[in-house]
Amino acid sequence: MTATLAKENVIGRPIDRIDGRRKVAGAAPYPSDFDLPGQVHAALVSSTIAAGRITRIDRSKAEAAPGVLRVLTYDNAPTLTDPPQNALGSTMRRPLRDDRILHYGQHIGIVVANTRAQAVAAARLVEIEYAEEEPVLDIDDPRAAVEDNPFGMASSRGDVPAALAAADVTVDGTYTIGAEANSPMGLFTTVASWQGGRLVVHDTTQAPSFLRVALAVMFEVPEENVRVLIPFLGGGFGAGLRLWSHTVLTTLAARVLDRPVKLVLSRPQMFHSVGHRAASRQRVQLGADRDGRLTAIDHDAIAANGLGDHLPSPIVAVTPSTYACDNVATHERRAHLNIPFTGFMRAPGAIEAHFALESALDELADQTGVDPVELRLRNYAEVHPVSGKPWSSKALRDCLEVGSERFGWPGRDPAPRSTHDGDQLVGQGMASATFEFYALPCTVRLVVDRRGNATVRTAGTDIGTGTYTITAQLTAELLGIDVDQVRVVIGDTDQPPAPQSGGSGLAGALGAAIQDAASELADQLARLDGHPGESFASLLDRHGLDELEVTGYSDLAGAATHADVAPAGAFAAAFAEVGVDEDLGLIRVRRLVSVIDGGRVFNAKTARSQAIGGAVMGIGMAMLEELAYDPNTGRVANGTFGDYLVPVNRDVPDLDITFVGEPDTFNPTGSKGLGEIGIVSIAPAIANAVYHATGRRIRDLPITLDKML
Amino acid sequence: MSSATTARSTQVTVELRVNGRTYPVRLDSTTTLLDALRDELHLTGTKKGCDQGACGACTVLRDGKRIVSCLALAAQCDGSEITTIEGLAEDGHPHPMQEAFVRHDALQCGYCTTGQVMSAVALLREGRTGSDDEIREFMSGNLCRCAAYPNIVAAIREVADS
Numbered sequence: 121m122t123a124t125l126a127k128e129n130v131i132g133r134p135i136d137r138i139d140g141r142r143k144v145a146g147a148a149p150y151p152s153d154f155d156l157p158g159q160v161h162a163a164l165v166s167s168t169i170a171a172g173r174i175t176r177i178d179r180s181k182a183e184a185a186p187g188v189l190r191v192l193t194y195d196n197a198p199t200l201t202d203p204p205q206n207a208l209g210s211t212m213r214r215p216l217r218d219d220r221i222l223h224y225g226q227h228i229g230i231v232v233a234n235t236r237a238q239a240v241a242a243a244r245l246v247e248i249e250y251a252e253e254e255p256v257l258d259i260d261d262p263r264a265a266v267e268d269n270p271f272g273m274a275s276s277r278g279d280v281p282a283a284l285a286a287a288d289v290t291v292d293g294t295y296t297i298g299a300e301a302n303s304p305m306g307l308f309t310t311v312a313s314w315q316g317g318r319l320v321v322h323d324t325t326q327a328p329s330f331l332r333v334a335l336a337v338m339f340e341v342p343e344e345n346v347r348v349l350i351p352f353l354g355g356g357f358g359a360g361l362r363l364w365s366h367t368v369l370t371t372l373a374a375r376v377l378d379r380p381v382k383l384v385l386s387r388p389q390m391f392h393s394v395g396h397r398a399a400s401r402q403r404v405q406l407g408a409d410r411d412g413r414l415t416a417i418d419h420d421a422i423a424a425n426g427l428g429d430h431l432p433s434p435i436v437a438v439t440p441s442t443y444a445c446d447n448v449a450t451h452e453r454r455a456h457l458n459i460p461f462t463g464f465m466r467a468p469g470a471i472e473a474h475f476a477l478e479s480a481l482d483e484l485a486d487q488t489g490v491d492p493v494e495l496r497l498r499n500y501a502e503v504h505p506v507s508g509k510p511w512s513s514k515a516l517r518d519c520l521e522v523g524s525e526r527f528g529w530p531g532r533d534p535a536p537r538s539t540h541d542g543d544q545l546v547g548q549g550m551a552s553a554t555f556e557f558y559a560l561p562c563t564v565r566l567v568v569d570r571r572g573n574a575t576v577r578t579a580g581t582d583i584g585t586g587t588y589t590i591t592a593q594l595t596a597e598l599l600g601i602d603v604d605q606v607r608v609v610i611g612d613t614d615q616p617p618a619p620q621s622g623g624s625g626l627a628g629a630l631g632a633a634i635q636d637a638a639s640e641l642a643d644q645l646a647r648l649d650g651h652p653g654e655s656f657a658s659l660l661d662r663h664g665l666d667e668l669e670v671t672g673y674s675d676l677a678g679a680a681t682h683a684d685v686a687p688a689g690a691f692a693a694a695f696a697e698v699g700v701d702e703d704l705g706l707i708r709v710r711r712l713v714s715v716i717d718g719g720r721v722f723n724a725k726t727a728r729s730q731a732i733g734g735a736v737m738g739i740g741m742a743m744l745e746e747l748a749y750d751p752n753t754g755r756v757a758n759g760t761f762g763d764y765l766v767p768v769n770r771d772v773p774d775l776d777i778t779f780v781g782e783p784d785t786f787n788p789t790g791s792k793g794l795g796e797i798g799i800v801s802i803a804p805a806i807a808n809a810v811y812h813a814t815g816r817r818i819r820d821l822p823i824t825l826d827k828m829l
Numbered sequence: 830m831s832s833a834t835t836a837r838s839t840q841v842t843v844e845l846r847v848n849g850r851t852y853p854v855r856l857d858s859t860t861t862l863l864d865a866l867r868d869e870l871h872l873t874g875t876k877k878g879c880d881q882g883a884c885g886a887c888t889v890l891r892d893g894k895r896i897v898s899c900l901a902l903a904a905q906c907d908g909s910e911i912t913t914i915e916g917l918a919e920d921g922h923p924h925p926m927q928e929a930f931v932r933h934d935a936l937q938c939g940y941c942t943t944g945q946v947m948s949a950v951a952l953l954r955e956g957r958t959g960s961d962d963e964i965r966e967f968m969s970g971n972l973c974r975c976a977a978y979p980n981i982v983a984a985i986r987e988v989a990d991s
């Protein structure tokens with residue numbers, strides 16, 4: 121029997137998030153709030169150069185400092201096994217492997233002491249001498265090792281060179297984006313404790329199931345002997361999707377000392393220890409006919425990667441799926457540099473690609489005189505452009521039309537510099553977004569007891585997106601009980617394995633697994649001969665049972681391979697209005713309209729918050745954020761909140777958020793994931809608005825003052 | 830304990846008055862109020878986001894005024910009345926600002942939230958809630974990377990108007 125979501129009396133409703141009360145009371149425990157009996161504290165020793173070798177280490181002063189229990193460096197630490205590959209790409213280089221320094225801030229030692237202050241003080245006493253080399257820091261540095269197509273994302277359909285040569289109109293633009301730091305507010309923390317051969321670790325991770333596997337491999341213990349706990353995260357935006365060296369070092373220190381060890385990264389350390397959005401450069405060439413119909417897209421991307429690291433940030437992956445165009449070619453390269461390891465940051469790849477593509481489309485609109493909204497509609501991909509299959513759902517047309525109307529787009533004078541407000545130039549720009557379907561297998565356990573209460577258990581975590589809440593809503597809806605009768609136990613790898621909170625894939629996979637469990641439960645109830653409308657309580661009572669337990673499983677990506685539709689991700693359109701003071705070079709986003717097709721929305725309130733969060737982070741990307749490296753030393757030059765600017769309350773413009781579309785026909789719950797789509801079209805919409813205001817096409821993010829003068 | 834300190838530091842005894850209770854604590858003179866609250870008093874509702882006075886996650890009230898507790902030394906707070914998020918509820922009832930934050934979904938990951946709430950409570954007392962713009966301006970010392978900002982403004986507006 122298939123449990124269905126037809127009633128929609130719980131799902132979709134804007135109920136308050138169920139963990140909200142704990143959070144506003146300060147009672148939600150984040151990793152840094154955990155203290156274990158007998159716990160001692162760790163601090164990291166980080167490299168002060170970006171390239172070279174360690175020639176001498178003297179631990180003696182640190183070891184003699186008050187309260188110090190142990191100092192571990194590469195030359196006295198036990199050797200670990202290399203971490204495994206995972207679904208998110210290859211994983212990091214093992215810390216303390218040898219004397220090589222690959223980037224500034226590399227963790228080259230860990231000091232453990234009785235108190236945090238003692239550990240921090242002693243970490244400064246570890247003496248390191250280096251044989252320094254000149255770091256390679258720029259994508260264009262000829263010394264940089266460049267890999268061509270390392271992740272197989274290059275693709276080609278049709279004949280792009282011929283189509284470009286034959287095109288009525290061409291656009292050729294190069295777009296650069298600075299490195300960005302995820303900068304979640306929560307300081308990443310590890311509290312590791314070994315009890316016999318069993319490891320329990322509180323760790324700031326978005327991927328508890330993956331972390332469990334990785335630590336089991338590295339420390340050579342069975343997976344079931346590793347428990348990762350992360351009930352509340354403190355934000356991640358992708359920073360928690362990799363295994364990081366501080367986690368490994370803290371776990372190692374706990375094993376060596378056989379005591380619980382706690383490490384909290386400092387804010388400056390956050391800027392070089394938990395990844396960042398890679399700096400990138402893209403070239404987009406478009407060919408089109410006079411009416412703006414695309415005949416060719418050539419998209420080339422190069423992104424920075426850490427030396428000794430291999431991480432996909434799949435910039436060109438989405439390109440072939442965006443527009444109906446017969447000739448599309450993509451190329452991707454990685455330049456390996458002496459920079460801290462990159463990571464994933466909200467909508468990795470997709471956001472970079474859309475900045476380039478949607479800016480180029482705006483240039484095409486300008487050249488052909490076709491309105492930018494109309495241009496997107498003319499090139500609308502009615503079926504999936506790669507597979508040719510119908511989309512499982514696609515309401516991008518609604519996003520464009522609803523957005524245009526809400527924004528008041530029709531009637532806009534397309535001429536740059538045509539609109540003024542006082543001494544400001546006003547510009548309006550738009551962009552659309554296509555997000556790729558993504559899912560990994562997910563398992564849940566569902567228990568219903570005699571009082572009719574349900575408990576849902578899975579290892580996945582809630583990074584602030586609302587996983588606790590939508591899990592309760594889905595379960596309540598499917599079981600016909602109230603939300604407050606559902607207990608949600610997540611963020612614990614002693615529960616069934618779940619995908620990471622990343623790629624906008626958890627809600628869909630988890631929802632489908634819950635639905636599978638509810639269907640299984642319905643089968644069991646049918647076997648128990650339940651009367652129509654009979655409550656769980658009465659049924660269990662009649663059979664003298666305390667509870668019923670079922671397992672639910674989903675593998676949407678597996679199912680996608682033989683589906684007769686093309687599973688869709690979310691779609692969106694954004695419309696931005698900026699005001700530019702040309703004398704001062706100041707730009708302000710005055711208003712933003714964001715329209716999103718995320719399939720079925722599980723909770724209108726938390727969904728809206730995701731869209732707001734994406735829009736504001738998109739403003740940060742467009743206007744403020746760039747991680748700067750000292751060009752000579754490779755040091756992170758702006759690794760504090762005073763120097764690396766993220767949007768503050770005052771930076772938020774008038775925001776208008778709308779959801780459109782129907783439940784997706786491929787995902788059994790109809791959802792398409794909402795964590796990332798809201799950011800994807802923001803930066804290009806703003807850049808296009810800046811062009812409309814000023815006639816200046818800025819192809820380099822962030823659009824800071826110096827680029828306007 | 831005295832030997833277990835670095836040469837520059839000294840142990841001091843401080844009477845911290847927090848949420849109406851008095852806690853005599855002995856700590857290093859350089860200990861911040863934030864670390865004292867979290868590590869000595871185990872009041873972990875107050876969060877550390879930067880330890881540099883730049884994010885507002887550690888906001889508490891000192892004699893009714895908001896401060897960032899990472900920039901205050903615990904020893905200097907001897908004799909002050911400190912209020913943290915744990916002291917906001919009355920008779921087990923959450924403060925109206927806490928309720929409004931939940932209703933308006935003025936939080937996502939929740940890490941910045943306790944600092945936002947403390948800042949918002951102080952903002953009401955400062956009389957800085959005249960317009961949404963004023964609220965935005967005077968809440969701009971509290972970073973929220975999840976960007977719950979518009980909902981934070983809505984929550985504060987509702988409490989200010991009631």
Ligand code: FES
Nearest residue numbers: 878880884885899
């Ligand atoms: S922790 Fe105090 S302001 Fe950031």
Ligand code: FES
Nearest residue numbers: 937938939973975
């Ligand atoms: S709610 Fe996550 S930082 Fe504010």
